[in-house]
Amino acid sequence: MCKSPLHAFLRALPKCEHHIHLEGALTPAILFTLASRNNITLPQDDAAFASPEALLARYGRFTSLDDFLHYYYIGMSVLISPNDFELLAWDYFQHAAADGVAHAEVFFDPQAHMERGVSYATVLKGFSTARERAQKELGISSELICCFLRHLPVPDCLATFEDPDVQESFMDGSVRGIGLDSSEKSFPPELFEEIYWRASKLGLRRTAHAGEEGPATYITGALDTLNVERIDHGIRLADDKELMQRVVESGTMLSVCPLSNVLLRCVKAVAEVPIRKFLDAGVKFSINSDDPAYFGGYILDNYCAVHEAFDLSVKEWASVCRAGIEGSWCRQDRKDKMLGDLDTLVIDWEKRP
Numbered sequence: 001m002c003k004s005p006l007h008a009f010l011r012a013l014p015k016c017e018h019h020i021h022l023e024g025a026l027t028p029a030i031l032f033t034l035a036s037r038n039n040i041t042l043p044q045d046d047a048a049f050a051s052p053e054a055l056l057a058r059y060g061r062f063t064s065l066d067d068f069l070h071y072y073y074i075g076m077s078v079l080i081s082p083n084d085f086e087l088l089a090w091d092y093f094q095h096a097a098a099d100g101v102a103h104a105e106v107f108f109d110p111q112a113h114m115e116r117g118v119s120y121a122t123v124l125k126g127f128s129t130a131r132e133r134a135q136k137e138l139g140i141s142s143e144l145i146c147c148f149l150r151h152l153p154v155p156d157c158l159a160t161f162e163d164p165d166v167q168e169s170f171m172d173g174s175v176r177g178i179g180l181d182s183s184e185k186s187f188p189p190e191l192f193e194e195i196y197w198r199a200s201k202l203g204l205r206r207t208a209h210a211g212e213e214g215p216a217t218y219i220t221g222a223l224d225t226l227n228v229e230r231i232d233h234g235i236r237l238a239d240d241k242e243l244m245q246r247v248v249e250s251g252t253m254l255s256v257c258p259l260s261n262v263l264l265r266c267v268k269a270v271a272e273v274p275i276r277k278f279l280d281a282g283v284k285f286s287i288n289s290d291d292p293a294y295f296g297g298y299i300l301d302n303y304c305a306v307h308e309a310f311d312l313s314v315k316e317w318a319s320v321c322r323a324g325i326e327g328s329w330c331r332q333d334r335k336d337k338m339l340g341d342l343d344t345l346v347i348d349w350e351k352r353p
């Protein structure tokens with residue numbers, strides 16, 4: 001909890017989270033529990049896997065996106081049954097509820113499971129059960145976004161996209177959109193044009209990680225070639241004024257993840273994330289946790305870190321929250337409810353003694 005007088009206000013904002021990898025919500029405690037339950041042997045030649053505490057300490061020393069991804073893919077190897085995926089997602093939704101999340105659009109990486117022999121149906125069953133429970137017991141609405149792993153050969157990604165179970169999840173609406181994640185440098189968005197073209201023909205929503213470690217030209221590529229509606233991270237946008245103007249004019253929203261950017265050494269401190277530049281220019285963005293179990297904080301920790309670094313006003317926070325609601329991929333009546341809750345909160349906050 002931060003010490004700001006605005007903490008209760010930040011907590012109460014009806015926040016939308018657009019950038020959370022469910023596999024990135026795997027805490028060391030759950031990881032070790034599932035490894036033991038599923039008889040998964042964790043790497044014995046890496047002292048980081050000696051205990052949950054040692055693993056957590058290693059997470060504090062990531063040197064790059066790829067260094068993190070090495071642990072991320074090993075971690076998720078403990079997920080085997082629908083119950084495991086449900087447990088993972090339910091743990092995330094409970095943290096989200098505690099942080100005041102109203103709506104979450106959550107990523108998952110099916111290829112990372114299917115290539116280990118875990119079926120898409122298994123993954124979807126577990127996540128869907130947790131989503132239904134989150135709606136019922138916590139009042140959190142959610143959407144699923146199926147991500148493709150850009151470090152894998154494009155034909156593998158296309159084959160996953162065409163998998164009958166994956167197609168069915170697109171058609172029945174259990175998956176709302178697609179994303180693109182994993183190692184960024186050397187894997188430009190243009191490689192994935194075919195998948196995004198097919199996705200748009202199916203009426204799927206589209207986003208992609210771009211401008212996290214990679215250059216601003218990857219953001220241009222994602223907009224021009226993949227026809228994305230959102231950009232995940234996108235902090236390198238600040239390097240290109242013309243592109244920033246284009247993003248403002250198109251109303252494309254960035255899903256920014258400040259603590260992730262620090263932990264993965266994309267910036268030295270949260271104060272270096274171009275939050276003030278984006279606000280001044282009128283770039284729409286939401287604030288998100290990315291991989292909360294790995295980066296030392298859930299969404300409210302990210303809000304607090306931004307507040308500490310940039311001292312946003314109540315009006316500015318309300319505008320960030322409003323952009324997040326409007327940039328969500330849920331139904332209009334859900335957005336209207338969250339917008340109403342936001343207006344009420346701001347009025348009440350300004351009236352308080």
Ligand SMILES: Nc1ncnc2[nH]cnc12
Nearest residue numbers: 021181182183209290291
């Ligand atoms: N921050 C990140 N960037 C790219 N791929 C990811 N997969 C999980 N977290 C990621």
Ligand SMILES: [Zn+2]
Nearest residue numbers: 019021181290
């Ligand atoms: Zn991400």
